[in-house]
Amino acid sequence: MTVRLIEAGKPADVVYAGAACLAGMLDGFEWVRSRHSLERRESVRREVLQLEKSKWNRSGHLIKFTVASLTVFDEGLGAWRRANPELTVRRPESVESIVCASSFLDMSGQYFVVLTRPEERWTRLEQFAAHLRDTALPWFASTADPEQIVQTVPDALLAAWGFAQDLIEFLVSTGHHMQAQALWNRVQEHQPAHRQAFIAGRAMAGTGEPPRWHTPEALGWSASVLDLL
Structure with missing residues (x-):
């Protein structure tokens, strides 16, 4: 070669x-x-x-x-x-x-x-x-070990329009529910300006009408899923 x-x-x-x-x-x-x-x-x-x-x-x-x-x-x-x-x-x-x-x-x-x-x-x-x-x-x-993701994932991936929802779902899919909750807590700390959008996403979960992917509301939707686990 x-x-x-x-x-x-x-x-x-x-x-x-x-x-x-x-x-x-x-x-x-x-x-x-x-x-x-x-x-x-x-x-x-x-x-x-x-x-x-x-x-x-x-x-x-x-x-x-x-x-x-x-x-x-x-x-x-x-x-x-x-x-x-x-x-x-x-x-x-x-x-x-x-x-x-x-x-x-x-x-x-x-x-x-x-x-x-x-x-x-x-x-x-x-x-x-x-x-x-x-x-x-x-x-x-930084995302290879579910046990360490909460500490190692870059902040850029946790933006409201980023991949926080996907990472939370990844942790849920692998049975790491506590880590998924901890990651959601980290997201909230880093994204306080989107608190109302997160609340709106939770409300949408109750209606059965999911929000669009890559939105702050989608993160609120994911938080409601964590409540069911």
């Missing part, structure tokens, strides 16, 4: 070879060309680094790709949602198993790697891999 990386001329070939080499530099990740992503699986959990080619790529002028986003899926969570539709809200089928996600562009100023010059490609990938180990991999690790 190293030879292919250095000898490739077409931008697409360089990007695909570079992505495959980058996956090999990150513990447990594989290059999934059909989805343009680097993915790591462990049991029902799937961690995804979504890649994007630059539309400005031209041989001899510029060849680069970007890590656009980070996403965690859990098949067990997806199965729980399908089995308990009354305890969750509707989501697109493609993200039925989603735990959390983040734009990598918002996390780091170094979100792309330039592979224009053949002789520099391997070194640049090694440098980029080291950066991902310092930034992306700890982000994935």
Whole structure:
């Protein structure tokens, strides 16, 4: 693969070879060309680094790709949602198993790697891999252990329009009800401005009409679910 990386001329070939080499530099990740992503699986959990080619790529002028986003899926969570539709809200089928996600562009100023010059490609990938180990991999690790999520999950994921509801549901789906309640308490502490929306979401739970996903009301809905456990 190293030879292919250095000898490739077409931008697409360089990007695909570079992505495959980058996956090999990150513990447990594989290059999934059909989805343009680097993915790591462990049991029902799937961690995804979504890649994007630059539309400005031209041989001899510029060849680069970007890590656009980070996403965690859990098949067990997806199965729980399908089995308990009354305890969750509707989501697109493609993200039925989603735990959390983040734009990598918002996390780091170094979100792309330039592979224009053949002789520099391997070194640049090694440098980029080291950066991902310092930034992306700890982000994935922050939600890997249900016992530790309350302490380790970044505040950004707990925003009213973020993934707090998904994380609470993940904890419920794995039987960690006390941790789910503790995470809800942390959300309330960090989002006092949305108290009325949380109350409205609880009220909606009583009507059987769920709020939209990724809203403060949806978090209130989740809190009412915790009351039933």
